[in-house]
Amino acid sequence: MKQITFAPRHHQLTNINTWTPDSQWLVFDVRPSGASFTGATIERVNVETGEVETIYTATQGAHVGVVTVHPTEEKYVFIHGPQNPDERWQYDFHHRQGVIVQNARASNLDALDITEPYTPGALRGGSHVHVFSPDGDKVSFTYNDHVLHERDPGLDLRNVGVAVPFGPVTPAGNHPREYAGSHWCVLVSRTTPAPAPGSDEINRAYEEGWVGNGRLAFIGDTLALSGEKVPELFIVDLPTDEQGWKQAGEAPLAGTPDMMPSPPAGVQQRRLTFTHSRRYPGLVSVPRHWVRSNPQGTEIAFLMRDDAGVVQLWLIAAEGGEPRQLTHNATDIQSAFNWHPSGAALGFVLENRLALCDSATGAIVFLTDDNPTHQPSADAVVFSPDGKKIAWMAPAAGFRQLWLANTGR
Known part of the structure; x- marks a missing residue:
């Protein structure tokens, strides 16, 4: 360590x-906490030499954060807040965008069009946590809608979207806050403000993860018959060509003044977990986690309580079926998790230590000690592409610093 x-x-x-x-190199931002958004730079540090480089510096009062990297190129994507923010337009869930930086050049990922007629392929609000697909061709994100937020914040439901390289998309620019984007962007989830209790309807789609290159899994909030919120696991199959991404279904891709943008034709979300009758129903919200597929795209991992109420790691086939409880720990898993690039293990925080879990047996190997002054953050546990190292955050001298351990794999 x-x-x-x-x-x-x-x-x-991230x-x-x-x-x-x-x-x-590890990429990072400099927010004072995960919940605030006041950092001005995207940076990277060489894990061998400690050298730090700045990838991007925001200007005109904007802030940036939540950076991720392309799987095969030195290409970075991150959240960019509004430039020249004012009382009517400042950083918020529905006021942010994705920006890509490559070879020191920055470009907007998603276009914005908030005036009728809305532009297909553009968004009408803010995108968040941008993640390249395993082949680097597409980018997933979560989304909130400015148009519906202005009408009624209760209609601005969190959704999941995808950016594909079939742009550029250039709105007419009828509002000073509109802008063009390099990618064609659509939503792929469907939400409704009032799900029918006991149904597969959801009012929130979030914490998505790629399943291979052609599917996305995410958490969707259903309602139990009692009216209680129950987060379940969903999956969508994505279009396979440009025509499929650009073909509208029964509702407009760009939405209407009364309706959220709709998925392309043929994109249907399918529910994978059915936990309403369990003693502790639903995927957990604490710790916050993102559902993750193994590199082979065959199994999806998520966190759920066992019958004793302990947060454990569970696996389910991407095609569906009964979930399999992988871990049988005495105490809760404490963090988000990720798969080792081989698919043979997963990493997370357990007992205030970095743990490596065998994906077949659930056996745990600890990679760090339990020094209480260096307790790992729950936000991120991330393997290097070669699988030899794992990175996380922990405090040191009053600041959140980056730490590293060898995986032994």
């Missing part, structure tokens, strides 16, 4: 894809 950043400031890792493809 070694500390790799030492500057007297905070360092924030929950996945924080390494450059050569496993030499």
Whole structure:
């Protein structure tokens, strides 16, 4: 175990894809906490030498954060807040965008069009946590809608979207806050403000993860017959060609003044878990986690309580079926998790230590001690692409620093 950043400031890792493809650099932002959004730079640190480089610096009062890396290129994507924010337009869930930086050049990922007629392929609000697909061709994100938020914040439901390289998309620019984007963007989840209790309807789609290159899994909030919120696991199959991404279904891709943007034709979400009758129903919200598929795209991992109420790691086939409880720990898993690039293990925080879990047997090997002054953050536990190292955040001298351990794999 070694500390790799030492500057007297905070360092924030995203929950996945924080390494450059050569496993030499970790990318991060400098938010003072995961909940705030006041950092001005995207940076990277060499894990061998400790050298720090700035990838991007925001200007005109904007802030940036939540950076991830392309799987095979030195290409970075992150959240960018509004430039020249004012009382009517400042950073919020529905006021943010994705920006890609490659070779020191920045470009907007998603276009924005908030005036009728809305532009297909553009968004009408804010995108968040941008993650490249395993082949680097597409980018997933979560989304909130400015148009519906202005009408009634209760209609601005969190959804999941995908950006594909079939742009550029250039709105007419009828509002000073509109802009063009390099990618064609659509939503792929379907939500409704009032799900029918006991049904597969959801009012929130979030914490998505790629399943191979052609599917996305995510958490969707259903309602039990009692009216209680129960987060369940869902999956969508994505279009396979440009025509499929651009073909509207029964509702407009760009939405209407009364309706959220709709998925392309043929994109249907399918429910994978049915936990309403369990003693502890639903995927857990604490710790916050993102559902993750193994590299082979055959199994999806998520966190759920066992019958004793302990947060455990569970696996389910991407095609569906009964979930399999992988871990049988005495205490809760404490963090988000990720798969080792081989698919043979997963990493997370357990008993205030970094743990490596065998994906077949659930056997646990600890990679760090239980020093209470260096307790790992729950936000991110991320393997290097070569599988030899694992990174996380922990405090040191009053600041959140980046730490590293060898996996032995």
